[in-house]
């Protein structure tokens with residue numbers, strides 16, 4: 259009898275933590291976000307390198323991104339499967355939690371010469387939307403500076419090869435760049451490691 263009760267309690271516990279278990283269950287952004295920590299790090303500070311940090315992401319961008327993964331409109335290797343079990347309301351709760359965490363630029367190696375070249379390319383083609391050197395979290399996109407370089411390379415491939423949706427103005431500029439110029443941009447974003455640059 260006692261054993262049965264325990265099993266039932268354990269099961270309820272599991273169900274409470276299962277994504278999308280019940281539409282009227284209280285939604286805690288922190289608890290939901292904890293389920294992402296294995297890959298995205300504690301509080302959304304990823305320890306790298308192909309998994310992006312999520313801390314400090316604008317809520318609008320976060321929710322739209324999760325819905326795009328869930329609806330299959332954004333290319334993914336993993337996030338399509340992760341996102342399907344959650345509701346929009348749960349994404350909104352997680353978004354609030356992640357937006358409240360400070361963005362911490364990734365500590366990673368970079369090539370200083372290439373980074374300098376990348377800075378000039380960024381100022382010319384990208385800063386109009388990814389302002390302040392890509393450190394600023396615009397509502398419709400994430401900070402791109404300080405993000406993990408391997409993730410950024412994957413993102414460029416998603417835009418250029420896998421039709422990840424992007425504004426027309428970005429597509430025009432990005433598709434005109436050479437592979438070397440794109441790598442210079444990656445090095446520039448990787449080089450921006452001063453946390454103060456992200457305190458807006």
Ligand code: HEC
Nearest residue numbers: 293294297308309310320323334335336337338340352400
């Ligand atoms: C098994 C590892 C794994 C888990 C668990 C995981 N993610 Fe991800 N996440 C990734 C990877 C890898 C990517 C890059 C896209 C891809 O390849 O699917 C990513 C990308 C993302 C992005 C896009 C970031 C950007 O800059 O646009 C968001 C947002 C995100 N994940 C949120 C979450 C949330 C929220 C959870 C928990 C509910 C979660 N992830 C759980 C591995 C994971």
Ligand code: HEC
Nearest residue numbers: 383384387398399400402413423424425427428431432443
């Ligand atoms: C017209 C405005 C605009 C311009 C110009 C622009 N971007 Fe973007 N960028 C966006 C928006 C909006 C998104 C978010 C797309 C989405 O919804 O997933 C984005 C997303 C990105 C991402 C993915 C971030 C992530 O976390 O996954 C990268 C990397 C990026 N842009 C780099 C660039 C580079 C490099 C340039 C210059 C060559 C550039 N962008 C020019 C608006 C722009």
